[in-house]
Amino acid sequence: MFADQKGFIMAILTIPETKVTIDNFSDIQSFLKSRGIWHDQWKANEVLAETASQEEILAAYAHDLKPFMAKGGYKAADVINVNSQTPNLEAVRTKFLAEHTHTEDEIRFFVDGEGIFWFHVNGEVFSVTCHAGDLLSVPANTTHWFDLGPKANVKAIRVFIDPAGWVANYTGSGIDKKYNPAY
Numbered sequence: 001m002f003a004d005q006k007g008f009i010m011a012i013l014t015i016p017e018t019k020v021t022i023d024n025f026s027d028i029q030s031f032l033k034s035r036g037i038w039h040d041q042w043k044a045n046e047v048l049a050e051t052a053s054q055e056e057i058l059a060a061y062a063h064d065l066k067p068f069m070a071k072g073g074y075k076a077a078d079v080i081n082v083n084s085q086t087p088n089l090e091a092v093r094t095k096f097l098a099e100h101t102h103t104e105d106e107i108r109f110f111v112d113g114e115g116i117f118w119f120h121v122n123g124e125v126f127s128v129t130c131h132a133g134d135l136l137s138v139p140a141n142t143t144h145w146f147d148l149g150p151k152a153n154v155k156a157i158r159v160f161i162d163p164a165g166w167v168a169n170y171t172g173s174g175i176d177k178k179y180n181p182a183y
């Protein structure tokens with residue numbers, strides 16, 4: 001893990017085919033932007049307790065979250081929490097490990113823990129390991145999957161236009177199996 005001067009643990013981008021790793025924020029942002037994916041980093045306006053409620057978490061990031069939602073036309077935000085205590089953890093893990101798309105944008109802001117987004121864009125496969133402070137916005141219809149990683153511990157803000165429409169449409173390509181480790 002790498003921390004910059006502001007104390008962020010930096011995201012890491014990897015391209016397995018070429019064995020390229022990028023751990024510089026602006027280089028990752030440029031790489032993703034050229035492929036239609038938005039990456040940013042936000043900081044809470046106060047130190048959040050481990051037990052912070054959804055409302056407290058949303059309030060701590062409101063200075064970044066509200067303008068982002070207004071600009072993108074997003075209507076709803078909530079906080080998900082997945083950890084070793086989550087019921088049916090293996091089913092939750094498996095659900096997102098297979099390549100899929102959504103008909104609306106998938107937006108995740110990592111409040112705590114980590115998670116690995118995998119993308120399959122124009123024949124290229126790459127992953128972004130996100131930590132606290134990382135925002136990823138995956139445009140609708142982008143083929144991707146999500147790996148909870150070995151720790152299976154993530155707290156994240158989700159942003160939606162319509163939460164009811166947010167379902168995974170599986171491609172069935174099986175390409176994810178080539179990259180996902182066995183847990």
Ligand SMILES: [Fe+2]
Binds near residue numbers: 106145
């Ligand atoms: Fe997804």
